[in-house]
Amino acid sequence: MIPELGNFALILALLLAITQGTLPIIGAARGIPSWVALARPVVQGQFVFLAIAFGCLAYSFVNNDFSVMNVARNSNSELPIQYRIAASWGSHEGSLLLWVFMLAGWSVAVSVFSRHLPDEMVARVLGVMGLVSVGFILFLLVTSNPFDRLLPAAFEGSDLNPLLQDPGMVIHPPMLYMGYVGFSVAFAFAIAALISGEMDAAWARWSRPWTTVAWVFLTIGIMLGSWWAYYELGWGGWWFWDPVENASFLPWLVGTALVHSLAVTEKRGSFKSWTVLLAICAFSLSLLGTFLVRSGVLTSVHAFATDPTRGVFILAFLVIVIGSSLLLFAWRAPKVGLGGKFDLVSRESMLLANNLLLMVAAGSVLLGTLYPLIMDSLDLGKISVGTPYFEAVFVPLMTPAIFLMGLGPLARWKQASLPELMLRLRWAFGVSVVTALLMPFVMGEWKPLVSFGLLLAFWIIATIFVSIRQRLHNSGQGGLFTKLAKQSRSYYSMHLAHFGIAVFIIGVTLVNGYETEKDVRMEIGSTVTMGGYTFRFNGASPVSGPNYQAMRGDIDVLRNGEKIRVMQPEKRTYNASGMAMTEPAIDTGFLRDLYVALGEPLEDGAWVVRVYHKPFVDWIWFGCLLMAFGGILAVTDRRYRLKVHNKHVETATVAEDKRAASNPRLSTGGKKA
Amino acid sequence: MKPRHRKLAIIVSGVSALGIAAALVLNAFESNMVFFFSPSQVAANEAPVGKSFRIGGLVEEGSIKRQSDGVTVNFVVTDTAKVIPVVYTGILPDLFKEGKGVVAQGKLSADGVFRADEVLAKHDENYMPPEAAGALEQARIQKTVMTQ
Numbered sequence: 001m002i003p004e005l006g007n008f009a010l011i012l013a014l015l016l017a018i019t020q021g022t023l024p025i026i027g028a029a030r031g032i033p034s035w036v037a038l039a040r041p042v043v044q045g046q047f048v049f050l051a052i053a054f055g056c057l058a059y060s061f062v063n064n065d066f067s068v069m070n071v072a073r074n075s076n077s078e079l080p081i082q083y084r085i086a087a088s089w090g091s092h093e094g095s096l097l098l099w100v101f102m103l104a105g106w107s108v109a110v111s112v113f114s115r116h117l118p119d120e121m122v123a124r125v126l127g128v129m130g131l132v133s134v135g136f137i138l139f140l141l142v143t144s145n146p147f148d149r150l151l152p153a154a155f156e157g158s159d160l161n162p163l164l165q166d167p168g169m170v171i172h173p174p175m176l177y178m179g180y181v182g183f184s185v186a187f188a189f190a191i192a193a194l195i196s197g198e199m200d201a202a203w204a205r206w207s208r209p210w211t212t213v214a215w216v217f218l219t220i221g222i223m224l225g226s227w228w229a230y231y232e233l234g235w236g237g238w239w240f241w242d243p244v245e246n247a248s249f250l251p252w253l254v255g256t257a258l259v260h261s262l263a264v265t266e267k268r269g270s271f272k273s274w275t276v277l278l279a280i281c282a283f284s285l286s287l288l289g290t291f292l293v294r295s296g297v298l299t300s301v302h303a304f305a306t307d308p309t310r311g312v313f314i315l316a317f318l319v320i321v322i323g324s325s326l327l328l329f330a331w332r333a334p335k336v337g338l339g340g341k342f343d344l345v346s347r348e349s350m351l352l353a354n355n356l357l358l359m360v361a362a363g364s365v366l367l368g369t370l371y372p373l374i375m376d377s378l379d380l381g382k383i384s385v386g387t388p389y390f391e392a393v394f395v396p397l398m399t400p401a402i403f404l405m406g407l408g409p410l411a412r413w414k415q416a417s418l419p420e421l422m423l424r425l426r427w428a429f430g431v432s433v434v435t436a437l438l439m440p441f442v443m444g445e446w447k448p449l450v451s452f453g454l455l456l457a458f459w460i461i462a463t464i465f466v467s468i469r470q471r472l473h474n475s476g477q478g479g480l481f482t483k484l485a486k487q488s489r490s491y492y493s494m495h496l497a498h499f500g501i502a503v504f505i506i507g508v509t510l511v512n513g514y515e516t517e518k519d520v521r522m523e524i525g526s527t528v529t530m531g532g533y534t535f536r537f538n539g540a541s542p543v544s545g546p547n548y549q550a551m552r553g554d555i556d557v558l559r560n561g562e563k564i565r566v567m568q569p570e571k572r573t574y575n576a577s578g579m580a581m582t583e584p585a586i587d588t589g590f591l592r593d594l595y596v597a598l599g600e601p602l603e604d605g606a607w608v609v610r611v612y613h614k615p616f617v618d619w620i621w622f623g624c625l626l627m628a629f630g631g632i633l634a635v636t637d638r639r640y641r642l643k644v645h646n647k648h649v650e651t652a653t654v655a656e657d658k659r660a661a662s663n664p665r666l667s668t669g670g671k672k673a
Numbered sequence: 674m675k676p677r678h679r680k681l682a683i684i685v686s687g688v689s690a691l692g693i694a695a696a697l698v699l700n701a702f703e704s705n706m707v708f709f710f711s712p713s714q715v716a717a718n719e720a721p722v723g724k725s726f727r728i729g730g731l732v733e734e735g736s737i738k739r740q741s742d743g744v745t746v747n748f749v750v751t752d753t754a755k756v757i758p759v760v761y762t763g764i765l766p767d768l769f770k771e772g773k774g775v776v777a778q779g780k781l782s783a784d785g786v787f788r789a790d791e792v793l794a795k796h797d798e799n800y801m802p803p804e805a806a807g808a809l810e811q812a813r814i815q816k817t818v819m820t821q
Contacts, residue, residue: 344683344686349683353690356687356691360691363698364698364701364702371702381708381709383706383707383708384707385702385705388705389706392701397697579767582767599744599764599765600765608744610764
């Protein structure tokens with residue numbers, strides 16, 4: 001009964017999505033106010049029905065309804081309750097339902113926080129999101145219905161993949177999807193601008209916070225995925241350049257470019273067409289990412305081809321979305337215009353250069369991800385491109401990008417002087433070079449690549465200092481703290497996110513340069529020493545968990561002969577699936593992680609044990625968190641908050657913005673470089 | 674600079690930067706491609722010598738032998754037609770088992786032993802690496818052709 005209810009709710013949601021995708025857009029074009037006014041209530045109705053559908057699916061999982069195929073395949077009665085809930089988005093069908101549910105959530109958010117926007121604009125934006133929703137709900141109903149019954153019902157479910165039975169995996173997919181889906185707002189804003197032909201500074205100001213929020217979610221989602229891979233896969237790596245990871249990294253790269261290009265469009269009125277193109281690309285890659293991971297095409301191109309309904313639907317949907325938006329772009333972009341002009345050396349040109357570098361980086365990741373798939377599907381041979389390719393591409397591409405990252409915030413808009421910049425940054429450069437050259441000695445051994453990586457990181461930090469110092473110098477009278485308080489949140493947010501990149505680079509550089517990994521045979525009582533720590537193996541003993549049996553190792557960690565910690569890695573075998581899993585023990589520290597994992601049992605209670613010492617590895621994820629915090633800080637900037645509180649003033653501001661946009665000089669509103 | 678020249682300068686620098694970047698990417702791509710060969714192809718000397726490549730198939734039953742240091746493992750990969758001996762030092766993935774599919778990356782040494790520096794495993798018990806499945810399928814077709 002409950003699954004049928006969910007199915008019915010899904011069908012009603014589809015009907016509302018069709019309404020949402022057609023009437024408001026037509027209404028906006030023909031000037032029919034009642035059709036335009038339909039947008040908001042329809043969006044909210046669709047959200048309610050999708051919430052019911054998702055609730056029904058979660059209910060079936062929680063109550064172990066194994067007559068639902070999806071539940072029987074992805075859950076088990078022994079599974080702890082939190083993982084039963086998480087299992088509702090662990091499968092292909094469930095995750096797509098989550099996707100479309102989140103799309104409805106974002107649409108509701110747009111409908112609520114858009115009171116200050118012209119109704120036609122809201123109608124178009126919500127209409128475009130409605131069309132995307134139609135595609136997804138149709139896909140669910142036609143090819144991957146999560147409510148399909150299994151008759152006769154299974155007696156027991158076949159369990160959720162043990163790798164996914166982890167708190168990180170409970171929140172990682174929703175975060176990632178919030179990011180993917182969030183880019184649909186930027187996409188819808190871009191398409192709406194193309195349809196109406198109106199795109200001014202106010203437009204950029206509207207879509208900017210939405211894009212930033214989506215980017216924050218995506219950043220956190222990727223960070224959680226990387227962290228999960230580190231502690232759950234038992235390999236101790238944090239990024240594998242696996243197609244699944246690349247699928248999430250692609251929209252992130254383009255989204256990062258979009259966030260910066262939107263800044264230029266808002267402040268200077270430049271890059272208009274480019275911004276629209278990036279918004280289209282970011283969302284297209286989000287769609288591609290969702291489908292790459294969820295369609296099974298990565299597992300096997302051929303298995304994918306044997307079930308052609310899904311594949312054909314997906315390809316058709318991608319072609320329609322990407323093709324029609326690019327066509328619309330080609331047709332309407334000239335109307336949107338290029339926007340303000342700028343010099344060869346200016347903040348704009350540096351941001352443009354960084355945008356291009358990010359896009360080339362995204363292109364190279366796309367090539368490395370899709371090329372093997374295409375070769376395979378055409379039967380031209382099986383190839384793979386791994387870490388060496390991506391590293392060979394990324395380091396040279398990101399080096400100039402990071403150099404410009406330090407330069408950009410200090411350069412003037414429109415026209416900057418290179419000699420002046422060099423003069424202002426000579427100390428920052430000198431200090432970062434010297435520290436980068438000396439730092440590796442502190443770590444014990446000088447390595448050229450470590451120095452190089454640190455140089456990039458210190459360059460970012462040094463230029464942030466120079467920028468803040470100069471900003472305070474130019475902020476008139478008052479003490480240090482009044483001056484600090486005077487600066488806008490968006491200014492700090494930029495530096496915080498950039499600082500996050502620096503922290504990330506330090507983490508990557510030091511862990512790559514100084515990590516020690518050993519796979520050793522350990523008898524009971526034997527020891528191994530690395531990084532100043534001694535690990536003593538005391539044997540392994542059986543333990544049982546809620547739905548698995550395990551061997552738990554007992555390892556003492558000694559420093560200077562003193563026992564400082566006991567680490568207990570496990571080798572688990574899950575009851576339902578019989579699958580073996582390595583559960584490493586990790587001792588997290590500010591400057592290093594100790595990582596111990598059990599390999600295979602040998603004779604006489606001895607085990608093969610993997611022991612890692614990983615300096616600064618947590619800085620990688622901490623850096624990502626700082627980037628995300630930077631994004632959050634940016635969204636809380638005064639100029640966005642004012643809008644929500646002050647609706648009446650806002651209408652006046654919008655009118656003013658429109659006037660200002662016709663004159664880009666005015667629209668910068670006295671913001672100094 | 675006149676506006677026209679300025680525009681030209683921006684376009685020229687942009688295009689040349691893109692060109693350099695594209696050359697870099699394609700060069701890196703070219704030199705880092707890793708090809709896959711089945712045990713039959715390796716037996717027919719189709720695989721490169723001294724260059725890294727991937728092999729795949731089933732881990733032959735009863736072939737796993739652990740050396741006395743505990744971390745070096747010998748095993749045999751088969752596509753049911755031809756076999757190839759493999760040696761690997763390190764911890765094997767959880768799903769590495771006799772009779773199951775496997776993919777390994779490494780180099781072929783002069784004595785015909787494949788020295789793997791990476792053994793890949795996927796995250797599902799019943800999942801067969803696509804390369805391994807392909808190798809088995811090829812071998813099966815070869816056999817049928819020969820028996821006919």
